[in-house]
Amino acid sequence: MRTKDETKVQLILQTALKMIARIGLAGLKMSDLAKEAGVATGTVYIYFEDKNHLIRELYFYLTHVGTNNSTQQIAENDPLKIKIKKLARNYLDDNINNPEHSAFLEQYFRSPYFQENGSNRPEEVQLQPIYHLIVEGQRQSLIKEADPEWLVMLVCGMLNEVAKVSVYTKKSVTPAEWELTFSVLWDGIKS
Amino acid sequence: MRTKDETKVQLILQTALKMIARIGLAGLKMSDLAKEAGVATGTVYIYFEDKNHLIRELYFYLTHVGTNNSTQQIAENDPLKIKIKKLARNYLDDNINNPEHSAFLEQYFRSPYFQENGSNRPEEVQLQPIYHLIVEGQRQSLIKEADPEWLVMLVCGMLNEVAKVSVYTKKSVTPAEWELTFSVLWDGIKS
Amino acid sequence: MRTKDETKVQLILQTALKMIARIGLAGLKMSDLAKEAGVATGTVYIYFEDKNHLIRELYFYLTHVGTNNSTQQIAENDPLKIKIKKLARNYLDDNINNPEHSAFLEQYFRSPYFQENGSNRPEEVQLQPIYHLIVEGQRQSLIKEADPEWLVMLVCGMLNEVAKVSVYTKKSVTPAEWELTFSVLWDGIKS
Amino acid sequence: MRTKDETKVQLILQTALKMIARIGLAGLKMSDLAKEAGVATGTVYIYFEDKNHLIRELYFYLTHVGTNNSTQQIAENDPLKIKIKKLARNYLDDNINNPEHSAFLEQYFRSPYFQENGSNRPEEVQLQPIYHLIVEGQRQSLIKEADPEWLVMLVCGMLNEVAKVSVYTKKSVTPAEWELTFSVLWDGIKS
DNA sequence: GATGAATGAGCGTTCATTCAT
DNA sequence: CATGAATGAACGCTCATTCAT
Numbered sequence: 001m002r003t004k005d006e007t008k009v010q011l012i013l014q015t016a017l018k019m020i021a022r023i024g025l026a027g028l029k030m031s032d033l034a035k036e037a038g039v040a041t042g043t044v045y046i047y048f049e050d051k052n053h054l055i056r057e058l059y060f061y062l063t064h065v066g067t068n069n070s071t072q073q074i075a076e077n078d079p080l081k082i083k084i085k086k087l088a089r090n091y092l093d094d095n096i097n098n099p100e101h102s103a104f105l106e107q108y109f110r111s112p113y114f115q116e117n118g119s120n121r122p123e124e125v126q127l128q129p130i131y132h133l134i135v136e137g138q139r140q141s142l143i144k145e146a147d148p149e150w151l152v153m154l155v156c157g158m159l160n161e162v163a164k165v166s167v168y169t170k171k172s173v174t175p176a177e178w179e180l181t182f183s184v185l186w187d188g189i190k191s
Numbered sequence: 192m193r194t195k196d197e198t199k200v201q202l203i204l205q206t207a208l209k210m211i212a213r214i215g216l217a218g219l220k221m222s223d224l225a226k227e228a229g230v231a232t233g234t235v236y237i238y239f240e241d242k243n244h245l246i247r248e249l250y251f252y253l254t255h256v257g258t259n260n261s262t263q264q265i266a267e268n269d270p271l272k273i274k275i276k277k278l279a280r281n282y283l284d285d286n287i288n289n290p291e292h293s294a295f296l297e298q299y300f301r302s303p304y305f306q307e308n309g310s311n312r313p314e315e316v317q318l319q320p321i322y323h324l325i326v327e328g329q330r331q332s333l334i335k336e337a338d339p340e341w342l343v344m345l346v347c348g349m350l351n352e353v354a355k356v357s358v359y360t361k362k363s364v365t366p367a368e369w370e371l372t373f374s375v376l377w378d379g380i381k382s
Numbered sequence: 383m384r385t386k387d388e389t390k391v392q393l394i395l396q397t398a399l400k401m402i403a404r405i406g407l408a409g410l411k412m413s414d415l416a417k418e419a420g421v422a423t424g425t426v427y428i429y430f431e432d433k434n435h436l437i438r439e440l441y442f443y444l445t446h447v448g449t450n451n452s453t454q455q456i457a458e459n460d461p462l463k464i465k466i467k468k469l470a471r472n473y474l475d476d477n478i479n480n481p482e483h484s485a486f487l488e489q490y491f492r493s494p495y496f497q498e499n500g501s502n503r504p505e506e507v508q509l510q511p512i513y514h515l516i517v518e519g520q521r522q523s524l525i526k527e528a529d530p531e532w533l534v535m536l537v538c539g540m541l542n543e544v545a546k547v548s549v550y551t552k553k554s555v556t557p558a559e560w561e562l563t564f565s566v567l568w569d570g571i572k573s
Numbered sequence: 574m575r576t577k578d579e580t581k582v583q584l585i586l587q588t589a590l591k592m593i594a595r596i597g598l599a600g601l602k603m604s605d606l607a608k609e610a611g612v613a614t615g616t617v618y619i620y621f622e623d624k625n626h627l628i629r630e631l632y633f634y635l636t637h638v639g640t641n642n643s644t645q646q647i648a649e650n651d652p653l654k655i656k657i658k659k660l661a662r663n664y665l666d667d668n669i670n671n672p673e674h675s676a677f678l679e680q681y682f683r684s685p686y687f688q689e690n691g692s693n694r695p696e697e698v699q700l701q702p703i704y705h706l707i708v709e710g711q712r713q714s715l716i717k718e719a720d721p722e723w724l725v726m727l728v729c730g731m732l733n734e735v736a737k738v739s740v741y742t743k744k745s746v747t748p749a750e751w752e753l754t755f756s757v758l759w760d761g762i763k764s
Numbered sequence: 765g766a767t768g769a770a771t772g773a774g775c776g777t778t779c780a781t782t783c784a785t
Numbered sequence: 786c787a788t789g790a791a792t793g794a795a796c797g798c799t800c801a802t803t804c805a806t
Contacts, residue, residue: 106297111218153353158345188376193784196790221777406683407599424786529750577769614772615772
């Protein structure tokens with residue numbers, strides 16, 4: 001069913017993502033999606049077998065394409081603490097700038113679309129670049145000796161919460177708030 | 192005459208809560224809910240005006256009733272660090288033992304049921320008992336001088352994440368994992 | 383099922399009649415009827431087998447009890463024209479003063495309650511007292527030689543229309559209007 | 574693409590009209606209507622917002638389209654009495670041939686569909702062509718000097734009743750019956 | 765391929781009727 | 786008898802999906 005008009009696939013997925021963040025996964029109607037994407041209802045079904053497949057494709061699209069909008073460049077020779085700080089900040093910014101991303105995922109895992117699907121929720125902690133930095137920090141005895149996956153989880157938990165509140169209150173994170181956040185993060189994991 | 196059984200409100204709400212955690216807010220069908228609660232479809236409509244009101248009532252039920260399952264007793268003369276540790280543990284356990292609670296809330300805020308409602312998402316951070324302990328800790332110079340609400344947010348972010356993973360993987364938190372978690376938490380906020 | 387408490391039967395029928403005139407036969411709900419009559423829903427079912435029977439009983443109640451509110455006394459020795467005039471006026475007043483009566487009948491014949499019932503719409507023209515006066519008038523050569531039932535029908539058609547408009551516009555019939563009406567009526571049928 | 578078929582509006586309205594005459598306004602089920610019109614249930618909702626709107630549209634359709642099936646031609650130079658006779662006959666025939674018309678209107682005004690609607694029952698007597706003939710007759714001193722609207726009302730009352738009985742008994746009006754009817758009508762209004 | 769009118773299974777809700785008290 | 790909470794069949798309406806153009 002996939003055709004050469006790959007831009008239409010992107011258009012539909014992006015539109016779906018935007019709408020889901022706005023009205024929720026449950027509220028998404030195929031006809032509304034088509035209208036907002038500027039195509040006919042039937043057209044959606046040319047590119048996606050049904051709503052199930054569309055949502056699932058959206059999931060793969062998000063998890064595999066990634067965001068990679070990281071603005072802060074991490075220099076190879078930055079000290080580890082600075083690397084982690086920049087990485088954490090990028091992670092936070094990604095979450096704040098792409099709230100649809102997490103909005104969708106949060107809903108997806110609890111939705112019938114995920115449940116019907118046999119696939120398991122991936123715990124791709126290792127994919128987080130922060131994972132490797134933490135392992136590296138442990139090698140340098142800068143970071144607590146402990147299950148690095150657990151540390152990543154705690155760090156991400158904090159950052160996710162900051163992002164969620166920032167998005168919800170529509171206030172950006174002030175420099176002071178960011179310094180406080182990183183201070184708690186770093187003091188928490190440093191050895 | 193059969194007397195109006197007010198426990199049916201509880202029964203229906205509890206059943207709804209269980210089902211929503213299992214099949215999602217979007218997948219909840221009034222007839223299924225009635226069947227699982229052991230009543231007729233019409234009976235649900237005696238106690239709740241419509242699905243909208245049912246969901247909304249469930250929200251108020253959860254936010255106002257609270258869980259209060261905290262098993263670990265906090266002694267008045269415990270040192271502050273111990274108090275926080277026990278409280279954090281209780282918070283974690285509540286979240287793990289009542290996964291439907293957060294499962295519902297997470298979905299509710301993104302659902303049409305919340306959106307149609309004019310009410311705003313309350314950010315009742317001060318209601319968290321942990322808030323008062325942190326303020327107390329700051330008074331004793333045990334905890335970083337910083338916006339206590341922000342600290343609470345970071346701490347809850349960590350604990351929420353731990354609970355989420357624990358529920359998802361169906362593994363309880365080992366003593367070692369808990370010690371690690373609290374270590375990061377405490378080192379992060381202590382002054 | 384009929385019990386000695388015949389007043390409750392009357393109460394329910396009268397309440398039903400009032401409500402049907404107000405909200406229509408289709409809009410009548412058994413629970414509303416019970417509430418407005420001041421009894422419990424189940425009580426209605428003690429006196430009437432089901433809604434079908436209730437409506438049918440209401441029909442028999444109206445057609446057999448009659449209204450007999452005729453205020454103008456017809457003297458035995460009035461001239462025929464005066465007798466007919468008084469009778470027509472009584473017929474008109476009955477229709478105006480009991481608008482629920484015709485409101486119900488009009489709806490009944492077109493409703494599923496009548497249709498399901500095998501009974502035929504009775505054409506009990508002979509029951510109209512006016513019928514006998516017209517036959518008498520024909521014997522006296524005062525009234526056109528023609529099918530008396532047809533004449534009754536035409537006369538009733540006029541009076542029904544006058545009553546309908548009077549009820550709808552909530553204006554009573556002025557003496558001048560009544561004189562005009564009877565003039566048309568009498569000139570139409572007199573020989 | 575199937576082109577939107579505006580004749581479907583007519584088809585659905587006509588089918589609804591037929592069914593309402595048969596089973597009553599209250600008995601009309603959207604699914605039955607769709608089936609009898611030969612379309613799917615959902616299709617009805619493409620052309621009409623809901624049952625309420627459908628019924629209301631049917632009302633406007635009937636009152637604005639009119640019947641205009643008058644078969645008897647009225648010649649310009651017919652004497653007034655003949656003109657009125659032909660017009661009365663046309664009015665009668667219209668009522669007999671389109672019994673659904675009056676069957677619907679009679680039910681509509683007493684139904685919840687009309688009551689919920691703010692609109693008032695129009696009493697457009699002047700729209701009746703017979704009104705103008707009666708005024709003309711009064712100018713020629715052929716017809717009683719009296720409120721012409723009231724005369725129209727009486728005349729229509731008679732004819733409505735004749736039509737109603739004819740439809741109900743399924744017997745057409747014989748020439749003798751018609752002559753009698755018009756005799757009563759004319760003698761009633763002539764001066 | 766693209767369109768959007770048409771479809772109909774399925775859900776939310778109502779209300780005549782029953783029945784435990 | 787009286788009550789009104791409980792019942793569940795049946796209706797109004799929605800929306801994912803199809804298909805004639």
